[in-house]
Amino acid sequence: MTRRSWGEGTVGQLKDGRWLARLRLGDGRRKAFYGKTKPEVIAKLGAAAHAHRRGLSLPGERQTLGEFVEKWISSLGPSVREKTAANYATLLRSHAIPVIGNVPLVKLGPADLQKLYDARRKSGAAPQSVLHLHRVVHRCLRDAERWGEVSRNVARLIDAPKVGRSDAVHFLNAQEARLLLQTAGGDRLEAFVILALSTGMRLGELLGLTWRAVDLERGTVSVLASLQPTGDGLVLLPPKTTHSRRVIDVEPRVITALRRRRAAQLMERRVAGNAWVGSQDLIFTTETGAPIDGRTLIRAWFRPLLKRAGLPPIRIHDLRHTYASIALANGTHPKVVQEALGHSTIAITMDLYSHVTATLGREAAHTMGTALFGE
Numbered sequence: 001m002t003r004r005s006w007g008e009g010t011v012g013q014l015k016d017g018r019w020l021a022r023l024r025l026g027d028g029r030r031k032a033f034y035g036k037t038k039p040e041v042i043a044k045l046g047a048a049a050h051a052h053r054r055g056l057s058l059p060g061e062r063q064t065l066g067e068f069v070e071k072w073i074s075s076l077g078p079s080v081r082e083k084t085a086a087n088y089a090t091l092l093r094s095h096a097i098p099v100i101g102n103v104p105l106v107k108l109g110p111a112d113l114q115k116l117y118d119a120r121r122k123s124g125a126a127p128q129s130v131l132h133l134h135r136v137v138h139r140c141l142r143d144a145e146r147w148g149e150v151s152r153n154v155a156r157l158i159d160a161p162k163v164g165r166s167d168a169v170h171f172l173n174a175q176e177a178r179l180l181l182q183t184a185g186g187d188r189l190e191a192f193v194i195l196a197l198s199t200g201m202r203l204g205e206l207l208g209l210t211w212r213a214v215d216l217e218r219g220t221v222s223v224l225a226s227l228q229p230t231g232d233g234l235v236l237l238p239p240k241t242t243h244s245r246r247v248i249d250v251e252p253r254v255i256t257a258l259r260r261r262r263a264a265q266l267m268e269r270r271v272a273g274n275a276w277v278g279s280q281d282l283i284f285t286t287e288t289g290a291p292i293d294g295r296t297l298i299r300a301w302f303r304p305l306l307k308r309a310g311l312p313p314i315r316i317h318d319l320r321h322t323y324a325s326i327a328l329a330n331g332t333h334p335k336v337v338q339e340a341l342g343h344s345t346i347a348i349t350m351d352l353y354s355h356v357t358a359t360l361g362r363e364a365a366h367t368m369g370t371a372l373f374g375e
Helices: 038-053 065-075 082-100 110-122 127-146 174-184 190-199 203-207 252-275 294-309 318-329 334-341 346-352 354-373
Strands: 010-013 019-024 030-035 220-223 226-230 233-237 246-249
Touching: 010 038, 019 038, 030 038, 065 082, 065 127, 082 110, 082 127, 082 226, 110 127, 174 190, 174 294, 174 318, 190 203, 190 252, 190 318, 203 226, 203 294, 226 294, 246 334, 318 334, 318 354, 334 346, 346 354
Parallel strands: none
Antiparallel strands: 010 019, 019 030, 220 246, 226 233
């Protein structure tokens, strides 16, 4: 039996060819780990030693990925938003657990994750969906490593699923955007479309926008909150990040649309009378002043609007991409677009909209050529 450093136990090979590792627990007890190969038992020993040093329960060899996933989901608590935690749970329970949930956590390897991603692709999942699943699995296994349940995060050992730009970003061109605006003309939520295309605000930010956050005289919109579904109903929450809290300049025609919306809302309030339930100063509400659930908005209003306009069935989030793509293509400085979108760095903006920035690069080269050499 080979002795490792003090406190990390011993490793050796048995007569039947298997490998054995023992961890000294400090109270006279030892924990044994078995495996077919030396690296396997060393990995188990390392995970157990790490957990023991941190005062955590030792990882069990029989704990499956599915069992750990359930434990991980229940531990998320206040570290993520309720909606985010629910999305994580749905992804892992619907896709990961049925395919590799029975694999022992300590034996999970890169091949198992590759099997999972291949199964999602064969089922028709979009590359972006496969990448999102990978990111959630990576986060889950990162915590398993931090907690001493495994010796390493195997999600780091494989390349993230590739996503082409056409898969990652869908948007309307300027002509299609104008058609959408024309179709929404006269609709009680016309200002929603105008504001979405003019600012690139997220769905929750638009539905959580209050009249107090809009300066109709200066022509600015302040993003201060986001309306999100929770177990307690629709709740105004702080923006996703500190960079998401921002002030966006809008042009006069957007302000005009907001003034029309305000007048229409006042009329709705008079008609509703005692049935009016609005108490949060929201701009976009139901006809009785209640907050609008984004899921209902998409199903009952946005998709039919696209159909009436004869436009492809894009996501409502793609209006955000439409804003950025049109703004960049028409010469808006990338820094301005970054700040309007609430991205933490300009690199995120430039990378996400590389389909536009490539054209800007060619235009810049032509401009420099004209400046240096003439027409």
